[in-house]
Amino acid sequence: MFEIIDDYINQIWEPLINPQKRIFIGYLASSFFLAFFIIIFQFRSSNKTVDIRKILMMLFSRRIWLSTSSFADYKILLISRFIILSIAPFLLSTVALTTIIFEWLHIVFDGRIYITGSIPDWAVAVVFSVSMFLVDDWTKYIIHKALHRVPLLWCFHKVHHTAEVLTPFTVYRTHPVEAIIFAIRSVISKSIVLAIFVYFFGSQVELLTVVSVSIFLFFFNLLGSNLRHSHVWLSYGEKFEKWLISPAQHQIHHSLLIEHRDQNFGAVLSIWDRINGSLYVTTRRKERIIFGISGTSKKVHKIQHIFLYPFLEFYQIFTGGIRPSFKKIIPKQNTQLFKVK
Secondary structure: OHHHHHHHHHHHHHHHHOOOOOOOHHHHHHHHHHHHHHHHHHHHHOOOOOOHHHHHHHHOOHHHHOOHHHHHHHHHHHHHHHHHHHHHHHOOOHHHHHHHHHHHHHHHOOOOOOOOOOOOHHHHHHHHHHHHHHHHHHHHHHHHHHHHHOHHHHHHHHHHHOOOOOOHHHHHOOOHHHHHHHHHHHHHHHHHHHHHHHHHHHHHOOHHHHHOOHHHHHHHHHOOHHHHHOOOOOOOOHHHHOOEOOHHHHHHHHEOOHHHOOOOOOOOEOHHHHHHOOOOOOOOOOOOOOEOOOOOOHHHHOHHHHHHHHHHHHHHHHOOOOOOOOOOOOOOOOOOOOOOO
């Protein structure tokens, strides 16, 4: 019993102390300082006096961190961690699937093929790291787009989009079914790349090579990725946003305004959106954005509705009881919280 409780507590704290997680405390700190200087720049650009106290009140506003929407995020995090901990033993691990694919390659190529000697270790490490990053980012784009376009999947994914206030913890506002889908995606994508490189390069693919993959996400998270789930507008500009998804672009993705519908599905790279015609680039000037989905009420922030209603809607769509609608209606109110006056 105590072991289960200890594992659960570790599940709660792990995202805050693990540098591979988005809400690692170091990334949260870097995002705070970045947001602080962004708002100072906004004040100065508007020829307003820089008021440090006012900026801090904006960053730690009760309307954001203690809102009904944010409290729902915190509750979902606590409950989802317990659910994932419970089902984790039943999910296929990366090691197991990598081994299966590795053995399957022996059958396909009738033995083992080594590509060694002609390629230095550092080159293998670079190619492996880039390959792992690209496959991981591309599969995230594919799954994310499917969650929007496939009605049976949208039932679960729209839980994330019912957030009307964004904080870094909104990244965990996901239905357990979606969390499982992304966990399976991660295992499959990583296993395929690992198996292929181990099969062809053998000992040249070492643990340090595997760890080096995190360097891409490390810098991405360090440079303010948490601001994508916030009300702080950070645009990279048209040239850079054709390659990288900025916090402003992801905020556009969360907008329910008609001109922002089905845009910017990418996680890190925006090239997938550019190729598929779903890229929306931003400018330094903040656009009007309203977060949430159309036709919502306070019940979308209630835990029982968040966890149980998607199953009911899934059943109704599956049996033909209802027809899904992806239309987004522009409401009358504007819920932007960061606007320099």
